[in-house]
Amino acid sequence: MASIGQIIFWSMIVLIFVCAGLIILLLAIAFSASQGTVETSAPFPVGNLGEDVVLECRFLTKSGTDRSSDVLITWEKEGLTGLVYQYKNNAAQLQDQNAQFKDRAQLFTDAIAGGNASLLLRSVKMTDGGVYYCNVGAPGVWGRVRINLRVSVYSAPTITKSNNSLRAEAPRWTATPSVTWVDQSGKQLNSSTQFTRFNNSGTEIVQVVSDLPGPLTAAVIYTCFIEDRLIKSVSEVTGDGDLKSSYFVTSSSPKMPPLQLVCTTPLLLYMLAW
Incomplete structure (x- = not known):
C-alpha cells in the first residue's frame, strides 16, 4: 500500500504534466491564430x-x-x-x-x-x-x-596625396586595427602605418596614419582597408588622390x-x- 508521501509525490508529478500540457495547448492556440x-x-x-x-x-x-x-x-x-x-x-x-x-x-x-x-x-x-x-x-x-x-570605435580615413604618395588618416579606432593597401588587381602593396594611442573616458582610442609610397599611376584605383574584428573601412582612391568611394562593412557575424x-x-x- 502506497504511503501518504508517495501519493503526494505522484500527485505533484501528474499536476506538473497537466499544467505543462495546458500551457502548450494555450500557446498552440495563440500562435495558430x-x-x-x-x-x-x-x-x-x-x-x-x-x-x-x-x-x-x-x-x-x-x-x-x-x-x-x-x-x-x-x-x-x-x-x-x-x-x-x-x-x-x-x-x-x-x-x-x-x-x-x-x-x-x-x-x-x-x-x-x-x-x-x-x-x-x-x-x-x-x-x-x-x-x-x-x-x-x-x-x-x-x-x-x-x-x-x-x-x-571606428572612423573613415581622410586620404590626401603628397609627393606622389597617398596618406590615410583615421582619427579613432579601438585596439590596433590592421591596415592594408591593394591595387585594383587585389595585389597587396608595401605601406607604413603609425598608431597613436590616447584614453577617452576609460576606453583606449587609436589614431591611424598610413602612408602608401609612390610611384603611383593616376588612372589606377588604390584601396585602403582599415579593419578590426567587427568592422572594416573601405576607401577607394585614384593615384592622383581622387576619392571614389568610402564605406563600412561589418565583419562576419x-x-x-x-x-x-x-x-x-x-x-x-x-x-x-x-
Whole structure:
C-alpha cells in the first residue's frame, strides 16, 4: 500500500504534466491564430562609441489594419535587470526601465502603426554591447527577435596625396586595427602605418596614419582597408588622390544558436489575454 508521501509525490508529478500540457495547448492556440511575423534584417549591428544606433525590429500582419493602440512592444537586454524600453496603451511605460537606458532609448512612435518596433539607442557605450530581444504583441502578431549589438570605435580615413604618395588618416579606432593597401588587381602593396594611442573616458582610442609610397599611376584605383574584428573601412582612391568611394562593412557575424520560440512574461500575458 502506497504511503501518504508517495501519493503526494505522484500527485505533484501528474499536476506538473497537466499544467505543462495546458500551457502548450494555450500557446498552440495563440500562435495558430497569428497572421503575422516579427523580424529583423540586421541581427548583428555594430554601434560606434558615442554615436546613435538603431536596433531594427519590424512586425508584419496580413490584414495591414492599423491597431497601433493595441500594440505591446517590450525591449529587453539579456542578463540585465529591468527593461530597456516598453510601449503599451499607445504610450511609453518606463516605470520598469533600467537606469542604464534612461533618456537614451526610444521608439519611432509615429511609425509603430506601420509595423516599426525599432529601438533608437543614443550615445552608445561599450557596456551597451550584448543580446537584445524585441518582443511584440499585437492583433494577429506575437513573437520576438534576437539582436546581438556589438560596440566598437571606428572612423573613415581622410586620404590626401603628397609627393606622389597617398596618406590615410583615421582619427579613432579601438585596439590596433590592421591596415592594408591593394591595387585594383587585389595585389597587396608595401605601406607604413603609425598608431597613436590616447584614453577617452576609460576606453583606449587609436589614431591611424598610413602612408602608401609612390610611384603611383593616376588612372589606377588604390584601396585602403582599415579593419578590426567587427568592422572594416573601405576607401577607394585614384593615384592622383581622387576619392571614389568610402564605406563600412561589418565583419562576419557570430554564430547564433538555433531559432527558439521563447515568450517573456509580459508578452505571454498579452497573448493569453488577447
